[in-house]
Amino acid sequence: MKKIEAIIQPHKLDDVKEALKSIGVDGITITEIRGHGRQKGHKEVYRGMEYEVDLLPKIKLETVVPDARLDEIARTIVASARTGKIGDGKIFIYDVAEAIRIRNDDRGEAAL
Amino acid sequence: MSSWIGKTAIRSLPLLYILGSGALHAQETLSIDQRLSSLDSATKAAQLAGDNAWMLTSAALVLMMTGPGLALFYGGLVRSKNVLSTMMHSFVLMSLVTVLWAVYGYSLAFAPGTPFYGDLRYVFLNGVGLTPNPDYGATVPHQTYMVFQLMFAIITPALISGAFAERIKFSAMLLFMVFWTTLVYFPMAHMVWGKGGFLNAALGGSVPCLDFAGGTVVHITSGVSALVCALYLGKRIGYPRESMKPHSLTLSLIGACLLWVGWFGFNAGSAVNSSGLATSAFVNTHFAAAAAALGWLFAEWMRHGKPSMLGGISGAVAGLVAITPASGFVRPFPALLIGFLAGIFCFFMVTTVKSRFGYDDTLDAFGVHGAGGTLGAIFTGIFATNAVNDTFKDAAGRTLPLGLVDGNAHQVLNQFIGVLIAWGLAALLTYVILKIVDALIGVRVSPEQEIEGLDLSMHGEEAYNLEA
Numbered sequence: 001m002k003k004i005e006a007i008i009q010p011h012k013l014d015d016v017k018e019a020l021k022s023i024g025v026d027g028i029t030i031t032e033i034r035g036h037g038r039q040k041g042h043k044e045v046y047r048g049m050e051y052e053v054d055l056l057p058k059i060k061l062e063t064v065v066p067d068a069r070l071d072e073i074a075r076t077i078v079a080s081a082r083t084g085k086i087g088d089g090k091i092f093i094y095d096v097a098e099a100i101r102i103r104n105d106d107r108g109e110a111a112l
Numbered sequence: 113m114s115s116w117i118g119k120t121a122i123r124s125l126p127l128l129y130i131l132g133s134g135a136l137h138a139q140e141t142l143s144i145d146q147r148l149s150s151l152d153s154a155t156k157a158a159q160l161a162g163d164n165a166w167m168l169t170s171a172a173l174v175l176m177m178t179g180p181g182l183a184l185f186y187g188g189l190v191r192s193k194n195v196l197s198t199m200m201h202s203f204v205l206m207s208l209v210t211v212l213w214a215v216y217g218y219s220l221a222f223a224p225g226t227p228f229y230g231d232l233r234y235v236f237l238n239g240v241g242l243t244p245n246p247d248y249g250a251t252v253p254h255q256t257y258m259v260f261q262l263m264f265a266i267i268t269p270a271l272i273s274g275a276f277a278e279r280i281k282f283s284a285m286l287l288f289m290v291f292w293t294t295l296v297y298f299p300m301a302h303m304v305w306g307k308g309g310f311l312n313a314a315l316g317g318s319v320p321c322l323d324f325a326g327g328t329v330v331h332i333t334s335g336v337s338a339l340v341c342a343l344y345l346g347k348r349i350g351y352p353r354e355s356m357k358p359h360s361l362t363l364s365l366i367g368a369c370l371l372w373v374g375w376f377g378f379n380a381g382s383a384v385n386s387s388g389l390a391t392s393a394f395v396n397t398h399f400a401a402a403a404a405a406l407g408w409l410f411a412e413w414m415r416h417g418k419p420s421m422l423g424g425i426s427g428a429v430a431g432l433v434a435i436t437p438a439s440g441f442v443r444p445f446p447a448l449l450i451g452f453l454a455g456i457f458c459f460f461m462v463t464t465v466k467s468r469f470g471y472d473d474t475l476d477a478f479g480v481h482g483a484g485g486t487l488g489a490i491f492t493g494i495f496a497t498n499a500v501n502d503t504f505k506d507a508a509g510r511t512l513p514l515g516l517v518d519g520n521a522h523q524v525l526n527q528f529i530g531v532l533i534a535w536g537l538a539a540l541l542t543y544v545i546l547k548i549v550d551a552l553i554g555v556r557v558s559p560e561q562e563i564e565g566l567d568l569s570m571h572g573e574e575a576y577n578l579e580a
Contacts, residue, residue: 051357
């Protein structure tokens, strides 16, 4: 099993959710985060003093998937989250040691 | 026999007529007097009712300015970990100052005494009943005047809280405020509004200073004291490098609008009746706020390229501050001008001047109230006119000229004197009080308490429990 961690633009979340639903991916976790890669922030002026705001709002989307579907799901996320501009985000992929369904103790890919 | 009776009757008629009509006339005369006198009472009662209704409404409006007006305005401007503590400053003063006022504050401020403070005749509100006091609102119960003035005494110290927000110890704030109201506010109120006060233009002051609703008493004292507090307490940890943005400008907007509306009670209520003078003050208040918001927005747009919500509401408040001393003295278009200039001047004060000198006047109490109040007080000397306010008369009953536009240039000098006294009293005593309170219990919180946030460290609370 692999965990896909996708950091995406907040305004692309709906597109990504739709796309994942349409290929039958049910389990996702969403977190609101701030961060940046190479994207520049913006300047704010408050009472005459300038501040660089370089931590930008993003969405982190996590989903754990069977090995066999990793490539298909990752490509779906990339395609639906891409705008072509700097700040689109990144995907990281991790190994998952175990998965357990809390309701009934299912383990492994059966728990996904 | 019948002819005798008949003759007597006929001869009696003239006498009867005279007696009868005399009696009738006597009855008509009595009833005109009675009617006039009951008409007189009815008119007086109606005037009292109209004036009292407006004054009680005004008192309520002014209290609303503190809670929730100022609480929201200031609360929205701080970081969320400090919002409750900032609001608490305004809220607790609503209670604390009330008690001080009732026990001795009203007496020190408004009882006749020396030119600098009143005597103790009104302690525990002794003698402050429901009959009017001829010096303080001759058509409203004395208690109405007392409670109206109380709301001013509440909001003035609350304004200072803008300077020490996010880093003052709550116990130190309480102690500071007891000293400050006693040593700064009550004497200043006495000097400007108390009978025989040194600066009282209406009631026998040596240096008559025109201050309709408290430009010197409220805004300069609180604004200058705020500056001293900001300098004494020092900057917040991380200031100015860290960006400490307002956590909720929506709250601040609501607060600012409550201040704007409440200010009608503050200024128009200072007419102490519901006459045309109250109307003038009402109109001037509104015009100044409107023009000042535009002035600040204009200045900000030119300087930074974008007009901000914070700029708009700060501008409106600056205009309201500046018009406060002038509200019952100037015409509407000077009010617009005063407001517009205040918007630009205070913008300059809180951006250029504040960043050049680097003091952390957290919520711009000095930049808006101290600076705006000073500007307004001087402009009052220029634009005050007896065409708006003809209540000042000389011994012969002639209406006195008021400001420069009436040909009385000397008034501008008097305004300067009043301003200097307010500055001096506030600055010196605030410093002394801070030193005393600091020595007794310490004024600033520890770095850990400051970083944790005052809501938790001082009050054991969190403002937003959104996961719940």
